[in-house]
Amino acid sequence: EAEVAQSPRYKITEKSQAVAFWCDPISGHATLYWYRQILGQGPELLVQFQDESVVDDSQLPKDRFSAERLKGVDSTLKIQPAELGDSAMYLCASSDNDLGTRGNTIYFGEGSWLTVV
Amino acid sequence: SQQGEEDPQALSIQEGENATMNCSYKTSINNLQWYRQNSGRGLVHLILIRSNEREKHSGRLRVTLDTSKKSSSLLITASRAADTASYFCATEERGSTLGRLYFGRGTQLTVWP
Numbered sequence: 001e002a003e004v005a006q007s008p009r010y011k012i013t014e015k016s017q018a019v020a021f022w023c024d025p026i027s028g029h030a031t032l033y034w035y036r037q038i039l040g041q042g043p044e045l046l047v048q049f050q051d052e053s054v055v056d057d058s059q060l061p062k063d064r065f066s067a068e069r070l071k072g073v074d075s076t077l078k079i080q081p082a083e084l085g086d087s088a089m090y091l092c093a094s095s096d097n098d099l100g101t102r103g104n105t106i107y108f109g110e111g112s113w114l115t116v117v
Numbered sequence: 118s119q120q121g122e123e124d125p126q127a128l129s130i131q132e133g134e135n136a137t138m139n140c141s142y143k144t145s146i147n148n149l150q151w152y153r154q155n156s157g158r159g160l161v162h163l164i165l166i167r168s169n170e171r172e173k174h175s176g177r178l179r180v181t182l183d184t185s186k187k188s189s190s191l192l193i194t195a196s197r198a199a200d201t202a203s204y205f206c207a208t209e210e211r212g213s214t215l216g217r218l219y220f221g222r223g224t225q226l227t228v229w230p
Contacts, residue, residue: 042220097216104216108159
């Protein structure tokens, strides 16, 4: 069964350092999402790509977060500098975004846990 | 906020019992979905119900949708210890061109053997 791949699984970084997460979506999925999930809460969308273009980054803290999907396949989410409040799980997800018929079912990776100390 | 809100926040039952979780939302929707998350793992899609549907079944899962009350329920019948997880409802807003989903805070279900 096709999966969304993410790495690293766990990351501990010091405050003010840079950190990056990588995601490889399910093959053929044009839509890629990065979500942030704080412990005890639901996922919140940070950024959404359609192919290589950003279509929604309204919730992305752009002063410190950046995301790219240069070839419209895999993606990187970067945080620089990291702050204590960034400690969370960062989930990548993808979909074929079939809005016309089945509805937009999203497939998630296993997530990357970030602890900022 | 357009997020769904699940109720209860936590639910603890014995194996074999049924588990019911509820979700309320605020806006008109295209569909509502339920996802499951095992501790420390990613979310897994369980079931999608469209706004023109009232009930849907998948194995031991039964989902209902009442658009007049802006609410949904997820029923897990004959629960098993392996059903222990967090369950999230997610809504796709009506007219959405991007298919963005809004997630609630989840219900933590614990099923005791």
